[in-house]
Amino acid sequence: MEKRTDRPDQPLNERRQYYDAENRPVGRDNRGEGRRENRGDRDNAKPRYQQRPAADRSIDMLFGLRPILEALHAGRTLDKIFLLRGTKNSVTQEINELARERTIPISLVPIEKLNDLTRKNHQGAVAFVSPIDYAPLDSILAGLFEEGKTPLLLILDRITDVRNFGSIARNAECMGANAIVVPSRGAAQINGDALKTSAGALNLIPVCRESNLKDTITFLQQSGVQIVACTEKAEASLEAESVDLTGPVAVLMGSEEDGISPEYLKLADYKVRIPMAGQISSLNVSVASGIMLFEVLRQRLRKA
Known part of the structure; x- marks a missing residue:
């Protein structure tokens, strides 16, 4: 079969034409701008975090007032306890008393600090479990x-x-x-x-x-x-x-x-x-x- 010879020659340096979301021709280097502009509204609607919460280390952390209180009663060695600032009830009072007896530091922090520590539902209380037992x-x-x-x-x-x-x-x-x-x-x-x-x-x-x-x-x-x-x-x-x-x-x-x-x-x-x-x-x-x-x-x- 003979090849067609009447087909016009295409230049070797021809570039593909790109179009944006509005079907307007754009240059090769700017072809993503339309997509970025369309995403702008969605991106602005999402909350921006300067620093994402670190990955949870469930083995080293406890969440919630009751679990932390039970850990203290069980004699587990806690490295530090973080409590939501302004929370006052019988459970937090008992946690403070037990922690003071065992020289466990407690920090009263805002909700943002607790959210930075974990993505889980901490209920206003996070504690780090020590991998060692402290000695007197x-x-x-x-x-x-x-x-x-x-x-x-x-x-x-x-x-x-x-x-x-x-x-x-x-x-x-x-x-x-x-x-x-x-x-x-x-x-x-x-x-x-x-x-x-x-x-x-x-x-x-x-x-x-x-x-x-x-x-x-x-x-x-x-x-x-x-x-x-x-x-x-x-x-x-x-x-x-x-x-x-x-x-x-x-x-x-x-x-x-x-x-x-x-x-x-x-x-x-x-x-x-x-x-x-x-x-x-x-x-x-x-x-x-x-x-x-x-x-x-x-x-x-x-x-x-």
């Missing part, structure tokens, strides 16, 4: 002395980064620390990320949650434990061995933002700084804690 500091200290051991504790003042906390826990367990002390407010939440970063150390080393670090420091001092604060503002340098770390010691580390609180620094028995030779004058708190705990271990091993 006085029992741990008494047990160490009864066993003839020399206490080595790590006090963390407002360490808020979860991964920093996990790394610090790993350092503490590797260097032989007996417990980590954290405040009930302003501390990193112990969750799956913290457990993962700690490489399982948080399942081994006790964590003590205290409502008042000032009273805790005083209690430790009265129990014969010296408080050694690690701060770049100290005159004594760690390598000079001006502080004997072979006895009962609690190493105090400050927050990532502004270091140790001034009121705790005043209470410390000793203040030391880590020597540095570089141009950057500060260390990550997890690294600094590892150096401090290693120096304690080094002095004790040498003495032994």
Whole structure:
């Protein structure tokens, strides 16, 4: 069969013509504008969120006043409780009382905060379940002395980064620390990320949650434990061995933002700084804690 030769030749660079919703010709680069304009009304009708609620972590969270109250009565360890601001009834009162007894922090928040925490029907109450059980500091200290051991504790003042906390826990367990002390407010939440970063150390080393670090420091001092604060503002340098770390010691580390609180620094028995030779004058708190705990271990091993 012969091919038709009377068909007009088409230019190789011919472009397809596009049309918008009103059947008007548009350029190739603008062909989506009509569709976007038509969607505009629908989009404006939908609520806009600057930040979508995070995916639910049902295993780590409880929802509703009754479930949270039952969890408290059952002795479950809760990391933090969020209650809708302005809610006052017998259930919320009982939750507040039980949480205060167990040093569980409670935050009264607006409805937007609860909606950011979960997409579920929270009914004005959300609680984070801790993956670990907190230990009483006085029992741990008494047990160490009864066993003839020399206490080595790590006090963390407002360490808020979860991964920093996990790394610090790993350092503490590797260097032989007996417990980590954290405040009930302003501390990193112990969750799956913290457990993962700690490489399982948080399942081994006790964590003590205290409502008042000032009273805790005083209690430790009265129990014969010296408080050694690690701060770049100290005159004594760690390598000079001006502080004997072979006895009962609690190493105090400050927050990532502004270091140790001034009121705790005043209470410390000793203040030391880590020597540095570089141009950057500060260390990550997890690294600094590892150096401090290693120096304690080094002095004790040498003495032994």
